[in-house]
Amino acid sequence: MTTKVPVILITNDDGITAPGIRALVNAVRGLGRVVVVAPDSPQSGMGHAITIGQPLRLDKVNMFDGIESWQCSGTPADCVKLARDKILHSKPDICLSGINHGANHSINVIYSGTMSAAMEAAIEGIPSIGFSSLDYRFDADFTVAAQVAHGLAARMLSQQLPEHILLNVNIPVTTPENFKGLKICRQAYAKWEEQFDHRKDPRGKDYYWMVGKFVNMDKESGTDVEALKNGYASVVPVTIDFTDRKMKEWLETEWKL
Amino acid sequence: MTTKVPVILITNDDGITAPGIRALVNAVRGLGRVVVVAPDSPQSGMGHAITIGQPLRLDKVNMFDGIESWQCSGTPADCVKLARDKILHSKPDICLSGINHGANHSINVIYSGTMSAAMEAAIEGIPSIGFSSLDYRFDADFTVAAQVAHGLAARMLSQQLPEHILLNVNIPVTTPENFKGLKICRQAYAKWEEQFDHRKDPRGKDYYWMVGKFVNMDKESGTDVEALKNGYASVVPVTIDFTDRKMKEWLETEWKL
Numbered sequence: 075m076t077t078k079v080p081v082i083l084i085t086n087d088d089g090i091t092a093p094g095i096r097a098l099v100n101a102v103r104g105l106g107r108v109v110v111v112a113p114d115s116p117q118s119g120m121g122h123a124i125t126i127g128q129p130l131r132l133d134k135v136n137m138f139d140g141i142e143s144w145q146c147s148g149t150p151a152d153c154v155k156l157a158r159d160k161i162l163h164s165k166p167d168i169c170l171s172g173i174n175h176g177a178n179h180s181i182n183v184i185y186s187g188t189m190s191a192a193m194e195a196a197i198e199g200i201p202s203i204g205f206s207s208l209d210y211r212f213d214a215d216f217t218v219a220a221q222v223a224h225g226l227a228a229r230m231l232s233q234q235l236p237e238h239i240l241l242n243v244n245i246p247v248t249t250p251e252n253f254k255g256l257k258i259c260r261q262a263y264a265k266w267e268e269q270f271d272h273r274k275d276p277r278g279k280d281y282y283w284m285v286g287k288f289v290n291m292d293k294e295s296g297t298d299v300e301a302l303k304n305g306y307a308s309v310v311p312v313t314i315d316f317t318d319r320k321m322k323e324w325l326e327t328e329w330k331l
Numbered sequence: 332m333t334t335k336v337p338v339i340l341i342t343n344d345d346g347i348t349a350p351g352i353r354a355l356v357n358a359v360r361g362l363g364r365v366v367v368v369a370p371d372s373p374q375s376g377m378g379h380a381i382t383i384g385q386p387l388r389l390d391k392v393n394m395f396d397g398i399e400s401w402q403c404s405g406t407p408a409d410c411v412k413l414a415r416d417k418i419l420h421s422k423p424d425i426c427l428s429g430i431n432h433g434a435n436h437s438i439n440v441i442y443s444g445t446m447s448a449a450m451e452a453a454i455e456g457i458p459s460i461g462f463s464s465l466d467y468r469f470d471a472d473f474t475v476a477a478q479v480a481h482g483l484a485a486r487m488l489s490q491q492l493p494e495h496i497l498l499n500v501n502i503p504v505t506t507p508e509n510f511k512g513l514k515i516c517r518q519a520y521a522k523w524e525e526q527f528d529h530r531k532d533p534r535g536k537d538y539y540w541m542v543g544k545f546v547n548m549d550k551e552s553g554t555d556v557e558a559l560k561n562g563y564a565s566v567v568p569v570t571i572d573f574t575d576r577k578m579k580e581w582l583e584t585e586w587k588l
Contacts, residue, residue: 116384118383118384119380119381119382119383119384120378120380121377121378121379121380121381121408121447122378122379122441122442123376123377123378123380124376124378124442124541125376125541126375126376126541127373127375127376129530129538129539129540130527130538130539130540130541131536131537131538131539132537132539151378151442152541155525155527155541156527156539158525159525159526159527160527160529160539181454181571183573184379184450184454184571184573185379185381185408190378193441197438197441197522198522229586233585236578236581239578240575255588256588257588258579258582258583258586258588260572260574260576260579261572261573261574263572265454265455268412268415268416269416270387270412270413270416270417272417273386279388280388280389281386281387281388282386282387282388282389282413282417283386283387284381284382284383284387284409284412309582309588310573310574310579311574311575311578311579311581311582312573312574312575313573313574313575313578314438314441315517315518315520316440316441316518316567316569316570316573317517317518317567317568317569317570318497318568318569318570319517321493321496321568321570322515322517322567322568324493324568325515325566325568326515328490329486329515331512331513331514331515331566
């Protein structure tokens with residue numbers, strides 16, 4: 075580490091007014107110069123959406139005492155892109171996303187706006203972490219999550235890291251006394267069994283609300299779902315290379331294209 | 332293969348009226364019972380977005396002679412979920428997405444609505460392929476892409492496959508005479524260098540359009556970008572497990588959480 079004050083970019087997908095991002099800002103504000111660039115409205119389930127078909131707004135706001143903050147009309151991935159190009163004009167030292175109100179373990183990494191912001195940072199070569207609490211309520215208790223965020227951010231800032239490091243961190247609903255600590259895990263294989271709620275509008279036309287039941291199909295050990303169940307915070311290193319190496323070998327042998 | 336007629340679900344992200352999906356339907360209509368469920372408007376750059384904050388519409392349309400077709404107000408991932416649950420009421424034999432007007436090689440797999448539909452199918456255990464042509468024009472020539480789609484779909488239907496098989500197939504701008512064939516590849520490491528176009532609205536307020544320049548950072552061989560450059564269609568097997576195994580080992584050794 076140089077003696078230069080590190081720059082910490084913070085974003086989320088619940089929007090800049092969510093309690094979770096406030097908890098994250100307060101958890102790490104002592105570690106460097108914090109800059110917040112977050113969506114002006116909730117973006118849950120946006121996956122890695124980017125906004126190419128319409129213009130983006132970016133407005134300075136005063137939300138966190140003494141912290142430079144901007145709200146953006148785009149997605150979490152848009153926020154990271156705009157922050158880098160139009161606000162910071164260079165790479166921040168790290169990017170933190172969250173704290174999300176609700177789990178982003180297992181397959182949720184694919185649907186999560188919180189994680190898409192962290193992935194966007196990793197594509198840029200900015201070390202990043204997405205934080206999600208299993209407590210999805212507005213008035214969730216972020217005490218343990220904030221401790222975890224502080225610890226991991228400090229660690230990331232104090233150590234030389236491999237390129238494109240990106241962590242998906244989920245925190246169980248627990249108290250500091252009962253918290254078991256961190257566990258490095260792999261992503262559990264799980265899925266959402268959709269049960270669309272089929273309704274009729276006032277004019278008699280059909281419409282559907284997506285609901286869904288989470289199903290963990292992964293009974294092997296070492297998963298994030300298992301760690302969380304046992305009272306640990308799960309830490310899954312995430313890749314931005316989606317190539318399936320095993321399937322590649324299989325295709326090369328079996329299909330001989 | 333049983334003698335049962337296979338069910339082929341087709342979707343895309345350019346919307347049901349795009350020429351690319353019509354080319355795909357016509358390319359594979361002889362291979363089984365084709366059912367189309369596609370967005371009612373363009374969804375490019377939607378990544379793996381799902382619609383949870385508003386209701387979805389699903390309307391039967393007559394777009395392709397003799398082919399059951401539905402348009403949906405949601406994202407490509409929504410289309411796959413709704414098709415499975417509300418139209419087919421069971422898994423189709425395969426899911427095909429595209430043909431996209433424009434490349435989805437390398438890092439674009441993360442931003443692509445075309446690929447998110449194919450990934451959603453893979454999560455459900457439906458073998459799937461996303462097809463994208465490097466010809467992004469509305470009146471793109473899909474001759475070679477259609478041949479590739481027919482060949483790979485037929486192959487996928489005729490052979491026992493590993494679970495969660497998912498292919499990202501990109502087709503170069505070429506003619507049948509000059510086409511070099513298929514190549515199994517890995518995803519190139521590349522990124523978009525954003526250059527936001529900064530403008531003032533009629534009331535003098537700032538807004539931004541996302542533009543961007545594609546940069547291939549990957550100089551090693553075996554990538555999709557390289558294959559396409561050499562006149563091949565690239566076939567990248569894609570995983571839905573984003574765990575970075577190498578980074579996991581590194582963390583276990585170095586961080587000892």
